[in-house]
Amino acid sequence: MQSYSVLVVAAILFVLGLLGVLTRRNIIFILISIEIMLNAAGVAFVAAGARWGQPDGQVMFLFILAMAASEVSVGLALVMQVYHQHKTLDVSKLNNLKDDIDV
Amino acid sequence: MNYLFYISSIVAIAATVMVITRHQPVHALLYLVVSFLGVAMIFLSLGAPFVATLEIILYAGAIIVLFIFVVMMLNLGRESAIQEKQWMQPKTWIGPSILTAILLGELLVLLTMGGSVPMPQQTVDLKKIPLSLYGEYVIAVELTGFLLMAGIVGAAHIGRHKKKYLHRFLKQEEEAV
Amino acid sequence: MQEILFLIPALPLMGFLILSLAGRHLSKQVIAVVGAGVVCIAAITTIWLGINFLQTPQENGAYTVTLWRWMNVANFSCSFSLRVDALSLVFLFVITFVGALIHIYSAGFMKQDRDYARFFASMNLFVCAMLILVMADNLVLLYLGWEGVGLCSYLLIGFWYETTANVQAANKAFYITRIGDTAMAIGLFLLFRELGTLDIPAIQNAAPEHFTKSSPLITSIALLLLAGGMGKSAQVPLQTWLPDAMAGPSPVSALIHAATMVTAGVYLVARMHAVFQLSPLAMNITATVGAVTLLIAGCSAMVQTDIKRILAYSTISQVGYMFLALGVGAWSAGVFHFFTHAFFKALLFLAAGAVIESLHHEHGIFKMGGLKNKLPIVFYTFLAGAAALAALPLVTAGFFSKDQILWYAWSANGGSPMLWFVALAGAFITAFYTTRLMLVVFWGDVKTHIGEPPGRLMTWPLIILAVLSIVAGFIEWPHNMLHVTLFSDVVQKVLPAVTEKEGVPSESIFQLIAVVVTLLGIYTGYLLYKKNASIVAKWKLVSALVGLRNFFFSGWRFDQFYHTLFVRPFVFVTSLNKQDVIDKIYAGIVSMFQWLNGIFSVSQNGSMRTYVISVLIGIIFILALQFFL
Known part of the structure; x- marks a missing residue:
């Protein structure tokens, strides 16, 4: 097993997650895709740690895990609110931050 | 161990492809569990059994459960699946796919360009993880504590059911109208 | 004895503070009692101080008291110290005593006015500033008083500010005295550069040794100080503001534009006599300015029809006499x-x-x-x-x-x-x-x-x-x-x-x-x-005499002369630049940014996907750079 093969797997997972963020319009799918991207980053960290036989990669994965947990809890709470207020999960309709300046 | 790695990699990638192409949210979540399990296997093959366990417990366990709860509460059934099908037109995914393919190509070129070394086939000593966690990374641990705290409070605050919320300026505008 | 020195300017200052902060809520009687009372107490204090001063002469001929260190920068230090010698005492007596009488008079004169408190507050501030001017131990403090009286003069000339003419008169007085003040400030800078101090006794002592008699330097210092005095004391050619300053109430004319402020120039020249004595040329110019002024103003006074303008020209002319006396060394x-x-x-x-x-x-x-x-x-x-x-x-x-x-x-x-x-x-x-x-x-x-x-x-x-x-x-x-x-x-x-x-x-x-x-x-x-x-x-039938009369009446046409010499060219230059060329640059910058804003606001379309795609393109670009570096 070569070192780059793990990183290639991580890269493929990351790009798939990114593709999900870009193509899906449902917020829940976007959140899922973000989870995939975070997970891919974790894979890269762990692989790098294993390459050098050091624990730091795994420690970083723990931090990513904690971050993913809090991100998902806040994100899902936001999804609930969005659904309550706008009765939709379509991100392309959630564009109130559009700049309406007339020049 | 090499076979374990390649097989689990293929499983993880295939499951992930299925996740981002499903119409039903629940189906996607099931594939997501498979993907997480695949990744956990990769960790095992890399000699990191502790993270593999956490991957299963937290990602495949807790986070997936959260998603399922939300899907349940929003009652996303067949209608949303039909909706998803309408949204998944080729014109929406072709452009992004090309862009991400370019990114992937770049990544692959860069990763293979730097030469390669065989991965060492040994397990990192489990004791070293908590030692460095509470040694050199102790400040990061505390910051993570803050983050989790903020996440909990934020989620509790945002998730509260309340009336349609308007900023006070918008409210004034509305009253004026 | 000298401890009570600070009371003399502090009392009118207190009156000013009370009247300006609380004057709105006080009845007219209280305002009059406060406004005139503080000056009366100051006058009594001055008289008492003067009697003591004359009875027991001081060693150095002056009462001095240092209240606090005002500023201390590098080798320049300046303290807030008061000094009363015989010359200051004469001025002190006139300011407080005549000032007190005028305040009492004003209590009756202004009783119909609705801005009673503002009037007395300004008058008190004026008395305070004038006292600081004559009691100052150093020229910086003197300058503070000098500008203070200028400010109060401005406030009081324009006291009835609803009438445009009064406001214009106040502005005119302020601008023209400012010319003299600027010259005086430059004179002070020069003095400081040469002597390294602005303390009046130190200047008196150091000047004769430091400067050679009638050197160009000392002459220019003396002339710059004289210019300050000419502005304040309405001497030719800076005299045109005083007749217009009669727009203020009569007590103001009496106190500021007759008795005290217009003689500040006399005080300055007398105070700086050590400097002036070193320059015979400056002395001659002082005398000549006084002589010319007294003649010009006197001629104008002969033909005026407004009672206060007659007195105003007469004041200019009498101050001219004072300058003449100072100039000849008397x-x-x-x-x-x-x-x-x-x-x-x-x-x-x-x-x-x-x-x-x-x-x-x-x-x-x-x-x-x-x-x-x-x-x-x-x-x-x-x-x-x-x-x-x-x-x-x-x-x-x-x-x-x-x-x-x-x-x-x-x-x-x-x-x-x-x-x-x-x-x-x-x-x-x-x-x-x-x-x-x-x-x-x-x-x-x-x-x-x-x-x-x-x-x-x-x-x-x-x-x-x-x-x-x-x-x-x-x-x-x-x-x-x-x-x-x-x-x-x-x-x-x-x-x-x-x-x-x-x-x-x-x-x-x-x-x-x-x-x-x-x-x-x-x-x-x-x-x-x-x-x-x-x-x-x-x-009145002889046209030449009528012409002469009109010439005198307009104050020797100084106003018209200045109008032609300064105002018209300035207005001409400004009218050339009516469109404001410089402003075009800034307007251009503004419109350029508005244009850019219009372009970039397209990118803020509220769609999350566009944002992510731009991030993605950025990542691709940066990674692509890796191939070339």
Whole structure:
């Protein structure tokens, strides 16, 4: 097993997650895709740690895990609110931050 | 161990492809569990059994459960699946796919360009993880504590059911109208 | 004794603070009591201080007290310290005593005005600033007072600010004095560069050693200081603001534009006598400025029809006498004329204010008349003031001070027959226009309905000032008559004594000439405006004389001259640049950013996917860079 093969797997997972963020319009799918991207980053960290036989990669994965947990809890709470207020999960309709300046 | 790695990699990638192409949210979540399990296997093959366990417990366990709860509460059934099908037109995914393919190509070129070394086939000593966690990374641990705290409070605050919320300026505008 | 020194400026300051902060909520009685009271207490303190000062002379000839260190930067340090010597004491006495009388008068004069508190607050602030000016131990503190009185003058000229003309007059006074102030500031900078200090006693001591006599440097310093004094004291060519400054209430004219502030220039020159003595050229220029001013202003005063403008031109002319005296080296004579002039000119302004008030704000003297019997107190006090102004021999204060100046204009070291002759002509003119003023206003027929006569608050200050206008001169007699020199004995502890030329004819001859000329002036006035008024009527038909009269009336066309010289070119240049070329650059920058904003706001379309795609493109770009680096 070569070192780059793990990183290639991580890269493929990351790009798939990114593709999900870009193509899906449902917020829940976007959140899922973000989870995939975070997970891919974790894979890269762990692989790098294993390459050098050091624990730091795994420690970083723990931090990513904690971050993913809090991100998902806040994100899902936001999804609930969005659904309550706008009765939709379509991100392309959630564009109130559009700049309406007339020049 | 090499076979374990390649097989689990293929499983993880295939499951992930299925996740981002499903119409039903629940189906996607099931594939997501498979993907997480695949990744956990990769960790095992890399000699990191502790993270593999956490991957299963937290990602495949807790986070997936959260998603399922939300899907349940929003009652996303067949209608949303039909909706998803309408949204998944080729014109929406072709452009992004090309862009991400370019990114992937770049990544692959860069990763293979730097030469390669065989991965060492040994397990990192489990004791070293908590030692460095509470040694050199102790400040990061505390910051993570803050983050989790903020996440909990934020989620509790945002998730509260309340009336349609308007900023006070918008409210004034509305009253004026 | 010197510990109480700070009280003198602090009391009016306190009055100012009370009236400006709480004046809105106080009744008019309380305002009058506070406003006039603080100045009265300051006057009593000053008199007490003065008696102590004269009885127990100080070692260094001055009371000094350092209140606090004001600023301390590198090798420059400046403290907030007060210093009272004989010269300051004369000014202190006039400011507080005449100031107190004018405040009492104002309590009656202004009682109909709704901005009662603002008036007294400004007056108190003025008194405070003026006291700081004359009590300052260093020139920086003096400059603080100098600017303070300028500010108060501005505030009070424009006191009735609803009328545009008053505001313009206030602006004019402010701008023109600013020219002099700037020159003075430059003079102070030069002094500091040369001597490294601005403490007045230090300058007195160091200047004679540091500067060589009549070097260009000391001359330019003296001239710059003189320019400051000329601005404040309304001397030619910076005199045009004072006649317009009469837009303020009469007590203001009396206090600021007759008795105290306009003599600040005299104080400055007298204070800096050590500097001026080193430059004979500057002294000559001072004397010439005084002589020219007294003639020009006197001529204008002859033909004015507004009672206050007559007095204003007369003030300019009298201050010109003071500068003349200072310029020829008769320091104490100049200060003595300031002393007597403060009484009779304040009196004349206050009496004029009473007349104007009684005649329903009528200013033109030819619409007045016949007031002799209707307003007897005003008449007699005005008569005393006018007699002093005309320098009626032996019985008035004005005679004693002006006679000294006339004498020294020839006989002092810096004097010359030419200066004497101009001063003599000025004496004739003064006597003439004073007589004209008296006769037109108080004799003849009643032409305007006479309202209420002034109350006791207004008449008592008039009476006190009238008495002083008569007796104030008796403390200093001409040398050849009586050996009474109380005033110069005191002042000459600070100011150098006058040095006289050799071989000058006897003083008595000069006095005789001056008396004759004064009486001639009075007689001319009597002849033209009482006995044989048809002469004036005949003159009015001669176009050359009418032209001359209009020339004098407009103040020798100085305003028009300045208008052509400064205002018109400036307006021309500004009209060329009406579109404001420089502003175009900034307007261009603004519109460029608005245009860019329009372009970039397209990118803020609220769609999350676009944002992510731009991030993605950024990542691709940065990674692509890796191939080339």
